[in-house]
Amino acid sequence: MRRFATGLLVGMAALFLLVRALAPSAGAWGFVRAFAESAMVGGLADWFAVTALFRHPLGLPIPHTAIIPRNKDRIGDTLAAFLRQNFLTPTVIARRMRRLDLAGAAGRFLTTPSGPGADRGRLRAGASRLIADLVAAADGERLGAMVRQWGAQRLAALDVSPILGGALSAAIGRDRHVALLDAAIDWTARTLTANETLLRGLVSERSGAILRWTGLDRTLADKIVAAVYKLMAELAADPDHPLRAKAADALIELAQRLRDDPEMRVRVNAIKDEIVASPAVGAWLEGLWEQARAALLKNARDPQAAMAGRLGELLAQLGLTLQTRPELARRLNQFARRAVVGTAASYGDGIVRLVSDTVRSWDAGTITGRLEQAVGRDLQYIRVNGTLVGGLVGLTLHGIDVLLP
Structure with a gap:
């Protein structure tokens, strides 16, 4: 899009120079020249505006250019404040959470954990690997004690x-x-x-x-x-x-x-x-922990086998209970809603501070490149539109000048 917008601007400049050199300014050629001239001006103005957002045009330190690199810290703070005020408020989150049936979703997942879709299998396998890694990484001797x-x-x-x-x-x-x-x-x-x-x-x-x-x-x-x-x-x-x-x-x-x-x-x-x-009872208790740890690792590393056994039956029964007891599901959803709202109220500032601190940690080139990737295509459309709209404005003004001498 940048090449297309720049090519359109160069085309308008070439058309202007060609008409100016080879054709008289009167008659139909005057309209062509007015269109090309105004389109060139409009394209240049929008090129300057778009470029000034991200860098100095032509490398010249013109005031109020390279706006985003110079103000990246303020942009990060403003973005964080915007998120805090419009998304991480207890009222907004509570209103959004009322639409979510977490208990129903959990009940359906537990009842049919291997149902259609690969996401459930990946979720189960990922959770199993996480549990297995946490248990295996823990200090067995210390936990046993x-x-x-x-x-x-x-x-x-x-x-x-x-x-x-x-x-x-x-x-x-x-x-x-x-x-x-x-x-x-x-x-x-x-x-x-x-x-x-x-x-x-x-x-x-x-x-x-x-x-x-x-x-x-x-x-x-x-x-x-x-x-x-x-x-x-x-x-x-x-x-x-x-x-x-x-x-x-x-x-x-x-x-x-x-x-x-x-x-x-x-x-x-x-x-x-x-x-x-007695040492015998201590050894017995420690042996119980080792057996439980080994069984947990075995089941976590083989989620299919775990879900097919007693644990799977227990989880399926829990899922059925969540689906058939509306009062329990309502209380679970209420608990989840209050937990999320409380988290937002207590840690919302810390969450949005992560946004501002992350933006502050970026160098000017990084934030410029990422924003250009996000909105650059639309900004190039502005250049194209500026070129065409400028040409139409010049054409209209030339027409008024011809009709009203």
Whole structure:
């Protein structure tokens, strides 16, 4: 466009010189000469105006030329103020945000993350890579220590005695303690069988010399072992055995003491604190973090597999909830709107300052080149229009001069 506008100006100058040299100024040639002369003047004037915006015409330091390079800092400040006053005001942003259904868009994306269009796939893959890079770049040892410390603090602050008492009471209320008693009886019977020789030896050691000399210690041990076996068999076979009832009563009393007895609570929490402070629990907590970190990295690096598993089902259910519960969607949109409006109100000046600081950091050649690339084509049209309009004005004036001598 610059070459076209300049060529048109040169053409008008050549036409003017040609007509002036070869043809008389009267008659039809006078109109041609007036058109060419005025078009040349109009083209030169607009060339000067357009050039003066970006540089000194012909390199001459004419006042009020090279306007943009000389005023780039003021232009940046004005542009920043314009953005702040017309775009980053809470009122404008709130009005714009009311038209956006962010909850609906999030719900549709989560419900059909692999739907039509490549943007969703790129978004999911990009988010996955970002999460994977952040997790991989983090200091694993330091994060593990933080997780271990946080988990230990949470466990140390936990009052486990009422929790255990409530859980035991609930289990007893649903007869879940029966299985516990069955397991205890079975374990006792197996332990007795495995240590029968030891039990017989203990009975023999505690018997008197006379019993050992007469061999009655073995008889006593046989009777004791047989009685214990019989008791275990009766407990296992009879759900209504009195000892079972006494054990159930003891469990009920234990549950009550766990909930209400301050002394029991202190004892249980002291045991809990010893367990939490043990290196084994710390290693267990750190191991949990390493497993979670490895699983997160694996899923983040393979978003398709992650979306096909339990995580994908959870996200799809969340998306469906956002689409089917208008009140939840409304609250989410309201939260997003308030968050964006609050960000604009709190950080709007900093955002627009980025614009002014960026413009200030550019050198004169950079800002001139970028603005010329943005609006230069339209400015060259101004030169073309100036040339043609100038020619028409000259033609009109010549016509008036001919008609009104």
